[in-house]
Amino acid sequence: MAIDIGISEGDRKSIADGLSNLLSDTYVLYLKTHNFHWNVTGPSFRTLHLMFEEQYNELALAVDSIAERIRALGFPAPGTYAFYAEHSSIKETQGVPSAEEMIKLLVDGQEAVVRTARSLFPLTDKVSDEPTADLLTQRMQVHEKTAWMLRSLLPQ
Template sequence: MASKSKKSAASAAAPRIDIGISEKDRRKVADGLSAFLSDSYTLYLKTHNFHWNVTGPMFNSLHAMFMTQYTEQWTALDEIAERIRALGFPAPGSYAEFVKLSSIKEEQSPGGLDWQGMVRQLVSGNEAVCRTARKVIKTSEAAGDDPTVDLATQRLQIHEKNAWMLRSLLE
């Protein structure tokens, strides 16, 4: 009877991940994706916050633009986190983890910012996400992880475009 219960426990264990990428490389990619997720989540929060708090002559257009951007960012967060899980690692999911891992630092609160200050912060935040995406792409290419390269490349294109559109408002 004892051997039967050992077999049941062993058969209940999840199989080892064997997707053609070593555990060491999967860990490196997942760590990079965790930083990328943290930057992306921090930018999402900032964009949503500015959507709520923008005022001034650019209110209507910025309110709508920020909503378009944070809505798109929200969907992307799930894709990034699920890629981390597909590689076999837990995705960060707390504010404490995001603050620790993000390269985007808290700046002045929206109460003290005009619309131009908000736009400057969002340009900076989008550019930070771009820099992190480029690191993830390099790590993923070295690991032969094409799905992560594809995901990070798509995100990079979106954040470069967002940074350009926001920057154009300040010219």
């Protein structure tokens, strides 16, 4: 059945493509955060281990919300590691960095997700796609706050 929500198929496709990039960033950040949760060591182990767990749990819920919005727009949600690796602005981290480096890498990842989300606003504004704009706003709030909290753990 055709989708008639007041946004053309071409515009819905462009938004879905942008959301697919956001989904890719979010999933790669989820994997990185989960990896760091498992492998963090040092005097801040417990604090970081628990904080990273909270963050990857939040990211797991976020990927579902983003994928469901792509589906609501009428397009398949990507779900492969290959797609995510190709479309994410966040790169994998090789090896096991120090706890401080983990924090820095996660700040970079959180901010990358914000930039990807922010880049979709011109199109969502143009076509009055408030549901997507709302999702983007919510994601940006979470990622900006998380980046701030992580940054606060670093030496000044």
